[in-house]
Amino acid sequence: MDALGLSKLRHLKPRQLLSQVLNFALILSTAFMLWKGLSVATDSPSPIVVVLSGSMEPAFQRGDLLFLWNRNLELDSPPTPGTRVGEIVVYNVIGKDIPIVHRVVRKHQGPKTPLHLLTKGDNNHADDTELYARGRWYLDREKEVIGSVVGYVPFVGYVTIMLSEHPWMKTALLGIMGLLVIVQRE
Template structure:
């Protein structure tokens, strides 16, 4: 009996010791993090690069060390900023500052209190992006404010160290973003579009039903569309394909039914794009195809040169495949 009690007490002490050691590790890490935050004046002194928009300067998974005690950011400097209402930090380069800097001595132009342009405003851009970041900023925001939006400037990095963090962050952020957009689309769907999950256990595959737009050869047809989201969403675009056969220059005329959308190409996709816009654009192509961006050249040529015959075949296919008897 005594040996049993002794063994139980020993196990309890070991369990408590493990809990205390774990708590000590967490508290030490927290104090180090807070210490770095105070020294660097940054709310997040260490961040991980989550996208390839700054390649080749930085790759996905690089660990960045930030400093936020500089009074201003200069053109060419790489900064990390948070957009209002979004949790994902963005690492991009400053390409323009307001007020402008003049002369070799970098004398800052005076800005009066009544000036519509606040001091120390920044415009940023990813080295690997075609356009600047205005579409990534919050609604109605044209520039970043140095004090309000900037988390810090990059002062050092370690390559690929944060790749595990990327996988965890991207997966969790992806699921949160997808769940939010799904709720919005099911609660208030765009006209002529119905959205549901293909499988209740899988957030990444959606089943869409599109009504053929009035005035198009697809009118009165109901088309089933499959939307598949990558685990890296919103940093990588979804794919859209027609399950229901359709005669259209922008949809492959095979069992895959892949739809060609310019906004879904890897080099044109923007993480700020919303799935509601993607689906609305896909439906708008049923009304106004884009023959110059076709995946079926023969159908595109027929659409341009013999519109009447194109519409006859499209209506025939709609009656055959998209209208239930």
């Protein structure tokens, strides 16, 4: 118990304890504000995602951290959005919560229709039509694509994968971080 610094918690005055809790809350709120600022700058609800499967190997491995940019609303772009065949996009299927990272293999756009995309994972044998919403053969670029991949950091996202596969680790990690903040101030 003493190794974690819990005995020091008992000796803190209420004002010191409140200061420690507020410092921890400040760290969390700063991280949240940075995330929201990045979301506004990239015009993407999720500017950073982690690759959760091997469907894009060898381009991306499980655990790679991807950086996204949503080219959907560029001011200088021609009438057709900048998505190209071969570009890697991240999309959310309506009714599912997990973003999917796959490559655009075909695009269609009529004079009065929105841009429709057909995607496929590099390591998959078939295209993604089975993953799309029922009755849909293409993705709607404006409604379902959350961004295009512009960069990545290999394997950094394994922490996220471990936390999602083992929920008890979230509680343990938050507890340890909280204790470290309190002990660090002493």
